[in-house]
Amino acid sequence: MRRGATLAAALMSASLVLTACGSDSDDTGGKATETRSIKAENGTIKVPVDPQRIVTIGNTNLPFIDLGGKPVGVTEASDSDLDVLPKEQRAAYEAAEVVGGTGGEVDLEKLAALKPDLILVQFSATDWDKVGKRLETIAPTVSWGLDTEWKTFADAIAEAGNVADELSRHKAEFKEKVAKIQKNYGSVINGTSFVDVSRGTWNDPGTFYIADIGCSEIARDDIGLDLPKAAEGKDPLAYEALPFEQISELSKYDVITYSVDADGRPTEPFESVVTTNTWKALPAVRSDRALGVFCPGNNSYGPVNRYLDSLDSALATLPGKQ
Structure with missing residues (x-):
């Protein structure tokens, strides 16, 4: 009996040692969780290898969802942004708990109650000063600045949120669409001057602007359209505002x-x-050389690929196309 008890105690002790050395334990349920390091605006952050409860704040909401992510918490997105989302992406957004209107107005208690294992953030430095350090006390928090280039941003979100497989698919589509446009309309694009114009709800009555940021950057920098820039x-x-x-x-x-909407009509602000x-x-x-192009966004590959489809269709209507 004594020998059996001694052996059982030894085996239990060995088991506890192996469990303690094998991995770290998370704060949300005691489940063992492997971590890895991510470099971000707020330093080098240890994040879960396979995060399960992600909260997205600010501009990370829709890019993470675009890559197939399903956040448990989000901050508010505008109706205009939500209206152009594919159905399944809008459903993923609406299934999440809204934890604040903007980055600096996050309800920290509501966020903490979601027991996130990762928080993804992109908002202003001012907002970070308001809540950044407190977010870091709730869960590993990865933050990017507003000046992060969109492709770099997509790569970083995919790495942190463990959605790299979907990113690879989006990148392949992007490369294919760019190559198709350059091949089909190369002779039209070369030697042709373009200008991209738009008007937003924020513009004063009787004004418009020349767009050199947003989707026009894709047309200029990736496709090669001769577009004006600052x-x-x-x-x-x-x-x-002009x-x-x-x-x-x-x-x-x-x-x-x-600018046109998803149905090809001039956007409401541009109608005037x-x-x-x-x-x-x-x-x-x-001469039918004014082309309506739909731009659902330019901060992730999904909306950019939809923009390229629209640009492709628009260029196909130009006289002299290949």
Whole structure:
């Protein structure tokens, strides 16, 4: 009996030692969790290898969902952003708990009650100063600055959120779509001057802007369209609201692209531009070289790929296409 008890005690002791050395234990249920290190704006962060309860804050909401992620908590997204989401992505967003209106207004108690094992963040430095350190006390928190380039941002979210397989698929589609446009419309693109114009709900009445950021960056930098952009070190052209009187200056461009919704109609803010006589008199408009292009977003591969599909269809209508 004594020998049996001694052996059982020894085996139990050995088992406890092996369990303690094998992995760390998380705070949400005692389940063993492996970790890895991620470099981010807020330092090198140890995150779970396979996080299960992710909260997305600020601009990380939709890019994570675009990569197949299903967050347990999110911050509010605008109706205009949600309206252009594919059905399954909108469902993933609406299934999550809303923990705040903006990054700096996160309800920390509500967030903590979700027992996240990872928090993904992209918002302003001011918002980080408000809540960043407190987020880090709740769960491993990975933060990126607002100036993070979109492809780098997608890579980082995929790595932190363990959704790299979906990212690889999106990247392959992006590469294929870019190559197709360049092949099919190369002769049209070369030697043709383009301008991308838009108008937002924030613009004053009677104004529009020349877009050199957002989806027009994709067209310029990845496709190779000759589009105007701000001089080095200057604010983007999109920051300057131009009066309708200056619409006539667009006549110097061969092709105009402008904002449309998913159904191909001018976006509501841009409708006031296309109804002006000045717009209707533009050479590009009169010769069917004013192209409506749908841009659902440019902060992740999914919406960018949808933009490329729209641009492809628009370029196909140009005279002289290959």
